[in-house]
Amino acid sequence: MxxxxxxxxxxxxxxxxxxxxxxxxxxxxxxxxxxxxxxxxxxxxxxxxxxxxxxxxxxxxxxxxxxxxxxxxxxxxxxxxxxxxxxxxxxxxxxxxxxxxxxxxxxxxxxxxxxxxxxxxxxxxxxxxxxxxxxxxxxxxIDNDLAITDTSPGFGSAAKFIATTVREASLDVESMHTSSTKVFILEVMGRHAGWLAAAAALAQEFDGQPPMLILFAEIPFEEADFMEHLNRTIERHGYCVVVVSEGLKNPDGSLFSVAQSHDVYAYTQLGGAAPRLSELIREKTGHKLHWAVVDYIQRAARHxxxxxxxxxxxxxxxxxxxxxxxxxxxxxxxxxxxxxxxxxxxxxxxxxxxxxxxEQGMPREYITPDGYGITQAARDYLRPLIQGExxxxxxxxxxAYPRIRGELLPKRCPSFEVDHD
The missing domain is CATH 3.40.50.450 (Rossmann fold)
Structure with missing residues (x-):
């Protein structure tokens, strides 16, 4: 049977x-x-x-x-x-x-x-x-970090949402930068892989358009080098859009920011890269800026x-x-x-x-030599995954999202306590 x-x-x-x-x-x-x-x-x-x-x-x-x-x-x-x-x-x-x-x-x-x-x-x-x-x-x-498979289901939709959000937010910043915000920072998920941050670059129609600087989980964050690129971008365009992976690392390999220092099922909650980066930029430049964290929204945006x-x-x-x-x-x-x-x-x-x-991160050849953008090979890989509505x-x-009833089967076994603290 x-x-x-x-x-x-x-x-x-x-x-x-x-x-x-x-x-x-x-x-x-x-x-x-x-x-x-x-x-x-x-x-x-x-x-x-x-x-x-x-x-x-x-x-x-x-x-x-x-x-x-x-x-x-x-x-x-x-x-x-x-x-x-x-x-x-x-x-x-x-x-x-x-x-x-x-x-x-x-x-x-x-x-x-x-x-x-x-x-x-x-x-x-x-x-x-x-x-x-x-x-x-x-x-x-959504992290797209599964091995062997060409892509991971869930990534394409999150990538489409991020690229769309960056394109729309960048138009907002561009329209106000002469008298208001000079820097906009968007933090995206990506524990050890920068795929979602890379997807933001699809918002660009050509080089020089936002997002202008991407901080990948795979590339160690060098403060002086980043500030030099940021200032140069603002001098050239009048503003800068930055997309940062939540898993951004310091040169010594430690996390740039951690939302919670304790482990839950050996799972450290990341987050806080955008506000920490904004404090650094504000201290170094005095520019008016805004930051946002898409968090759960990037993985829930079915529309x-x-x-x-x-x-x-x-x-x-x-x-x-x-x-x-x-x-x-x-x-x-x-x-x-x-x-x-x-x-x-x-x-x-x-x-x-x-x-x-x-976990499979981005190949180095998908990231530009300066570490702040994506190559044509990356664009060719990413673009098909966000196609179609x-x-x-x-x-x-x-x-309209129906909800299941969730009626449980009658239990046939003794109760069992699961230790998950």
Whole structure:
């Protein structure tokens, strides 16, 4: 008898992660001979440990279809890493207990590199503990730092939002700079990778247009050199737009700014690069300036999603299921670029081992020699990823995003306390 499938979301969500969810759900239901029912864990792997499983049979079919255009994580996400099986065997015993109680034989985990590590641990758990479980990763991250795949679902839409925001904000600054703001700073996400900051350069129609200076996570921040470039830009144009990665590093490798110094699940919260940079510029130049942090907005802006990104996120969800049906396991679907002009792509696969806990930054050849801009090769890579519009339906002037009911399956296992402080 076919076993049931379980889908879960992990890490920071995106504007298109739910499109992957719908891809998985639709594909599983399209293979009734291979799969039984499909459930969703509430709040990622934590929901599995707590036995909080959502019965998708009780959801409105139209609401599930609407996941394709709904941002956020419809089933809840989490930042939680499974411990080492040698030191936390109780976590794995619990997973087996829950899987067995609900006849789950397939686990689809939608997330970034850390989530792929969790999927890999679940896959190895099955072999080690004698429980047959097929674990598959579904890629997602706005940071675009997953290895092997050409791009990460979620990045294209965030990149489109950032480039659009920078273009519009720059027009505002340009119109007022003679008597008001001289410097505008925008802080974008990017823990160890400057892909999102690089995307801001797509706002430029030609060199010299904003953003004029980009501070990448990969390039150490040299204060004197930056101030020289800033002053030169203001002298030439009358103003300067700066885009900074939240993961900007000092020359010694330490973070330029940290929002919270403590770790949460070994995850340091970054942030504060823009206000710290503004203080430095104000102290050194006296110029009037403004700064902004797009924060969650850049990953939630479904109203301006890239159609390419939506299509790829959905395709990754379906490819995860189709790969299982074809007999594969312990893999992650990847996007393979066949050509850039015209842009053509297809789905492939890679092992979970090749992507688990691996972060891929920008190649140095994508960053200009001075460290403050992107090369033509980077533009050629980035531009196809932001193409096309895929707006959600609007009602009374606002995007319509249905919410799932989230009715949980009856619990069959004893309660389990998860230590995540």
């Amino acid at each position: 076919p076993q049931n499938a379980l889908y879960a979301q992990s890490g920071g969500v995106t504007a298109v992660i739910n499109a992957s969810a719908w891809g998985v759900i639709e594909a599983v239901r399209g293979h009734p001979a291979h799969f039984g029912r499909i459930y969703a864990a509430r709040d990622g792997i934590l929901g599995v440990l707590r036995e909080e499983l959502i019965d998708l049979d009780h959801e409105d079919p139209l609401t599930l279809q609407a996941l394709r255009h709904t941002p956020g994580g419809a089933f809840g996400s989490c930042r939680f890493d499974l411990g080492d099986p040698e030191t936390h065997p109780e976590q794995y015993e619990r997973l087996v207990e829950v899987f067995r109680a609900h006849d789950i034989g397939y686990f689809f985990y939608n997330g970034g590199g850390g989530s792929m590590d969790t999927a890999l641990k679940v896959a190895k758990m099955g072999d080690r503990m004698g429980y047959p479980i097929t674990a598959v990763g579904v890629p997602k991250t 301006i999603a890239s159609k390419v990104d939506v299509d790829q996120a959905y395709a990754c969800g379906r490819a995860a299921v189709e790969g299982v049906v074809a007999g594969h396991h312990s893999f992650m679907p990847i996007i393979q670029r066949d050509s850039t002009q015209p842009y053509r792509w297809r789905m492939g696969r890679t092992s979970l081992e090749s992507v688990a806990d691996i 895929d707006q959600p339906p609007f009602e009374r002037g606002l995007p």
